[in-house]
Amino acid sequence: MEDFLKTLPQHTCSWSKGTVTFYKYQGFWNIQDFLEGEIIAQQSFKAQPNDIFLCSCPKTGTTWLKALAFAIVTREKFNESTSPLLTTMPHECIPFLEKDLKQIEDNHKNSSFPLVATHLSYTSLPESVISSDCKIVYIYRNIKDVINSNHHFIPAALNIPMEDVSFKETFDEFCQGISWYGPYWDHILGYWKASQERPGRILFLKYEDMKKDPKSNVKKLAEFIGYPFSVEEENAGVVDNIIKLCSFDKLRNLEVNKTGMHRPEDFPIENRLYFRKAEDGDWENYFTDEMKRNIDNLVDQKLSGTDLVLK
Numbered sequence: 001m002e003d004f005l006k007t008l009p010q011h012t013c014s015w016s017k018g019t020v021t022f023y024k025y026q027g028f029w030n031i032q033d034f035l036e037g038e039i040i041a042q043q044s045f046k047a048q049p050n051d052i053f054l055c056s057c058p059k060t061g062t063t064w065l066k067a068l069a070f071a072i073v074t075r076e077k078f079n080e081s082t083s084p085l086l087t088t089m090p091h092e093c094i095p096f097l098e099k100d101l102k103q104i105e106d107n108h109k110n111s112s113f114p115l116v117a118t119h120l121s122y123t124s125l126p127e128s129v130i131s132s133d134c135k136i137v138y139i140y141r142n143i144k145d146v147i148n149s150n151h152h153f154i155p156a157a158l159n160i161p162m163e164d165v166s167f168k169e170t171f172d173e174f175c176q177g178i179s180w181y182g183p184y185w186d187h188i189l190g191y192w193k194a195s196q197e198r199p200g201r202i203l204f205l206k207y208e209d210m211k212k213d214p215k216s217n218v219k220k221l222a223e224f225i226g227y228p229f230s231v232e233e234e235n236a237g238v239v240d241n242i243i244k245l246c247s248f249d250k251l252r253n254l255e256v257n258k259t260g261m262h263r264p265e266d267f268p269i270e271n272r273l274y275f276r277k278a279e280d281g282d283w284e285n286y287f288t289d290e291m292k293r294n295i296d297n298l299v300d301q302k303l304s305g306t307d308l309v310l311k
């Protein structure tokens with residue numbers, strides 16, 4: 001692996017004091033640990049027809065989508081008082097393609113649990129996923145809040161003091177496309193193009209739309225993944241209860257998400273870091289006017305010809 005990594009374009013983030021190096025593989029940047037998982041998944045993962053993939057670039061609403069999808073799929077077994085989400089952080093409820101292949105294979109053999117999460121770009125998905133008819137849900141978010149969320153998450157996850165990390169540096173890197181699983185716009189475009197080629201296969205959810213109207217988006221999600229709510233369930237408040245259970249305030253205040261650790265033995269990150277502010281427009285506290293102009297121009301240039309709104 002080390003020899004292979006040397007052949008790839010690489011970028012060491014100056015703010016990380018040499019601790020974070022991204023490698024560009026198949027057009028997208030990743031860190032070594034996750035890149036290794038990506039390559040293993042590409043070589044060996046065999047999608048099953050019932051698999052449902054939850055796909056996203058980091059910091060776009062992944063944790064929320066995972067919680068909602070998990071609550072929807074397991075609602076016959078658990079309710080809002082018994083859900084594993086009360087004691088397990090959402091990332092641990094759904095296996096991650098780049099890291100949990102064994103668990104996914106076990107699910108294929110021993111259970112009907114269909115959810116698999118990944119941050120991979122569409123073109124980096126294992127061939128068996130691309131050639132299958134598996135359903136794909138893709139969540140995306142306003143680029144400015146993603147830049148801001150990334151800026152706060154990665155240094156904190158790596159125990160680098162925030163005061164040592166300049167917003168300008170992380171912003172400039174992001175605009176050059178250098179971010180975890182970035183370029184962000186290419187990540188979105190890959191799924192968008194695939195959805196144009198095979199309409200109906202990919203459900204696009206937008207973080208801001210979900211916040212504005214959680215109910216219709218949660219119903220849309222449930223319908224798309226094949227777990228639609230019945231009228232009786234809706235009347236009994238099942239949809240509302242799932243929305244409450246998966247809400248930012250509910251999840252953030254759970255003991256497990258305040259004090260627990262995600263992947264303690266492998267890639268330890270405090271759970272609380274996944275629940276920062278969840279505020280639309282928090283970017284305004286960090287962007288200069290010039291940054292705003294630059295990113296708006298960049299998005300206009302990169303996403304022209306699509307109906308995607310990232311500003």
Ligand SMILES: Nc1ncnc2c1ncn2[C@@H]1O[C@H](COP(=O)(O)OS(=O)(=O)O)[C@@H](OP(=O)(O)O)[C@H]1O
Pocket residue numbers: 056057058059060061062063064067145148149150152153246247248249251274275276277278279282
């Ligand atoms: N339940 C719920 N509802 C709404 N928003 C939520 C929720 N959980 C997490 N968040 C906010 O999502 C941001 C983290 O994005 P991701 O979950 O994609 O991060 S990651 O990829 O899993 O690392 C991050 O956004 P910022 O607060 O703007 O940084 C989280 O606070």
